[in-house]
Amino acid sequence: MPDHLTIMGRQQVLADFGQLALRSQDLDMLLQEACRLVGKALGTGRSKILEIGDEGRSLLVRAGVGWDPGIVGHLSMRMKERTSETFAIEAGEPVVTQDIRSEDRFVFPPFMRDAGVVAFVNVPIIRPGGRAYGLLEVDATEPRDFGEDDSGFLRTYTTIIGPVIDRLLMAQELRSAEERFRLTVEAALDYAIFVTDPEDRITDWLPGAQAVFGWTASEAVGQAAAITFTPEDRETHQDRKEIETAARENVAPDIRWHVRKDGGRVFIEGSTRALRGPDGTLRGFLKIGQDVTDRRAAEERLRESEERFRQFAEASSDLIWIRDAATLQFEYLSPAFEPIYGEDREAILSGDTLQRWADLIHPEDRERALSMVHRVRDGERVMNAFRIVRPSDGETRWIENTDFPLMDEAGRVQRIAGLAKDVTEARRSAARLEVLVAELQHRSRNLLGVIASVASKTLGEDGAAANFQARLQALSRAQGLLSEFGSDTAEVGALVRAELQAHTEVRAPKVVVSGPMVHLTVRQVQNFSLAVHELTTNAVKYGALRNGTGQLSVSWTVDRDGRGRRRLTLDWTESGVQVPPGATTRRGYGRQLIEKALAYALEARTEFILGNDGVRCRIQLPLE
Structure with a gap:
């Protein structure tokens, strides 16, 4: 049983703590x-x-006293x-341990043994409300029999501590x-938030309202909320109608x-x-509005853009289509x-739009056309042509598609789109033109053959006549290559190889052609x-x-x-040749053609050297 001084001391502790609890707002x-x-x-x-x-x-x-600073506020145990x-x-009851060295009911945290705690x-x-906050634990470094008076005092002590902790935690x-509300309100600068009294006079003007409307709090407080309404809305009393609706229905749209x-x-x-008091009395109004001017303008621009796209798509004779990248179903088809x-x-x-579209494609082209769609979904841009069989008249038509992916902000393919046109008539015209050009080239070659034959019959087949025929044959070969390459161009390598192959076998290392x-x-x-x-015949005769x-x-x-013009530079190089004496000074038709005719007709620059080791010729001409 504690003595009188002990009891008085503990009562003083309770009193001191109570006084502290009334004054302090610092839980720690x-x-x-x-x-x-x-x-x-x-x-x-x-x-x-x-x-x-x-x-x-x-x-x-x-918290704690008598413990190492590394324990208090840091140590946590399971x-x-x-x-x-x-x-x-x-259990909600105190636990007393007189000596942990002989205690077998519980296990004890190692840090307590390390600190020398015994009892x-x-x-x-x-x-x-019965919610457990934690424990108050009094420790001794020697065996001690904490009695019922000690436990009773501690229970009284914790009965005071519990509500104090609750009050401070709630505070x-x-x-x-x-603080969160204040930070939220101050940060929400695109939201105009303010409060008015029952007469709709401004009483609280928050930072967002100042950011949106421009008035400072000192300028706005006391003013009627109607200052934020347009003149035309004030003339029709929209400001009054708004608060009357809110007073009647508790909320009104703005x-x-x-x-x-x-x-x-x-x-x-x-x-x-x-805003109403506990008894339902109207205390005022809370006005919250977001500034969506930029968004509204963007939406208006988007609507205008969509309308322009719609007008363009509906007026275009080409087909414009859009598919969802995930499902490959049509989202849009132009008229x-x-x-x-x-x-x-x-x-x-309607239905499976991919399959319905595929059913219109010619069976021989269907698999290829579908593969193109999947390639676009993988991020490629493709151009392809395929045939369709039109249900309306059974006619086979050629369709030319330009397909491309449409990406989202993250760079993922969100949609695929394309432009399609009917190129049937263009293909037919191209085919007819190819036939006409081929016929023209055929007639040109025949005409060259007739000229060669007339020259042979008239002039004989030796000397100048033979050279004339050989040149006509070279022109005929060039005409053939023009026909092969599409009538308007011919490839340099093909021209060179065709002329060489007319006289010899083109095979390394004797003959090397590259470019x-x-x-x-x-x-x-x-x-x-x-x-x-001329270079080839010269090489055959002398080189x-x-x-x-x-x-x-x-x-x-x-x-x-x-x-700055693109220029072709061709080098003709002969080696290992024993040129006959006097041949290095000879200037025949071929050399004149290279040195003079090419410069005049094609703006070419040429260099022709006939040395003891063979011909070295460079031809430089601008490419058109």
Whole structure:
């Protein structure tokens, strides 16, 4: 039984803590002082408060005296079934341990043994409503029999501590909520938030209202809320109608143009809500509105853009289509679909639109056309042509598609789209033109053959007549290549190889031909092919192709001349040739053609060197 002084001391502790609880708003300081007072009252000088955390799975040493600073506020231990702390909290009763060295009911945290704790008593701290906050634990470093008077005192002590903790935690939560609300209101600068009295005079003007409307709080407070309404809305009393609706129905929409202090206008989407007291009396109105002027303008631009697209798509004779990338189903088909495909647009847009479209494609082209759709979904841009069989007349038509992916902001394919046109008539015209051109080329070659035959009959087949015939044959070969390449161009490599193959086998290392793909126009082909013919016949008669000892290299490159034009540079190089004496000074027709005719007809620059080792010729001409 405690003596009178002990009882008086403990009562003083309760009184001191009560006074502190009335004055203090600092929970950490209050808990720390509670530990100091109880440690002093029980004469151990050591105590701690354990706070339940982690949703009831752990205990944190929230406050304490007589403990290492690394323990208090830092150490957390798991709540286990065989600990005295868990037992006390679950039972709601104090637990006394006289000597942990002989205690077999519980297991004890290692940090307590390390600190030399031998005996302790812990008491649950309960918040109002029966919610457990944690434990108050008084520790001793020597065996001690904590009696019922000690437990009773501690239960009284924790009965005071529990409501104090609850009050401070609730105040802390309230302050946090108020701070969050303040930060939210101050940060929501695109939301105009203000409060008016029952007469709709402004009483509270928050930062968002200033940001949206331009008036400061000192300028706005006391003014009628009608200052934010447009003159035309004030004339029709829309400001009064809005608060009358809110007073009657508790809320009224506010979706209209408003005015700013500078006279500019903002479009607001919001509402006005009635504020009522506990007895239902109208206290005023809360007005919250978002400035959506930019969004509204963007939506208007989008609507205008969509309308322009619709008008363009409906006026276009080409088909415009859009598919969802995930399902490959049509989202849009322009009206041109019906005259091109000969099928009702609404019919193709129902059900499995991919399959309905595929059914219109010619069976031989269907698989390829579908593969193109999947390639576009994978991010490719493709062009393809396929045939369809129109249901309306059974006619086979050629369709040319340009398909491309449409990406979202993350760069993923969201939709695929394309342009399609009926190219049947264009293909037929191209085919007829090819036939006409082929016929013209055939007639040109026949005419060259007739001229060669007339020359042979008239002049004989030797000497100048033979040379004339050979040149006509070179022109005929060039005409054949023009026909093969589409009548308006011929490729340099093909011209060179055709002329060489007419006289010898083109095979390395005796003959090496190399260079990039370069096309010459009709005007260039005839003169160029004659130049190559003259070089070839000269090599056959006197140079690298005369016997098996020489070598010939024909190579070409493309670069830019001094005027920035693309230029072909062809090098004809013979080696290993024994040129007959006197041949180096000979200037025949071929050399004149290369040195003079090419320069005159094609603006070419040429260099022709007939040395003792063979011919070296360079031809440079601008590409058109």
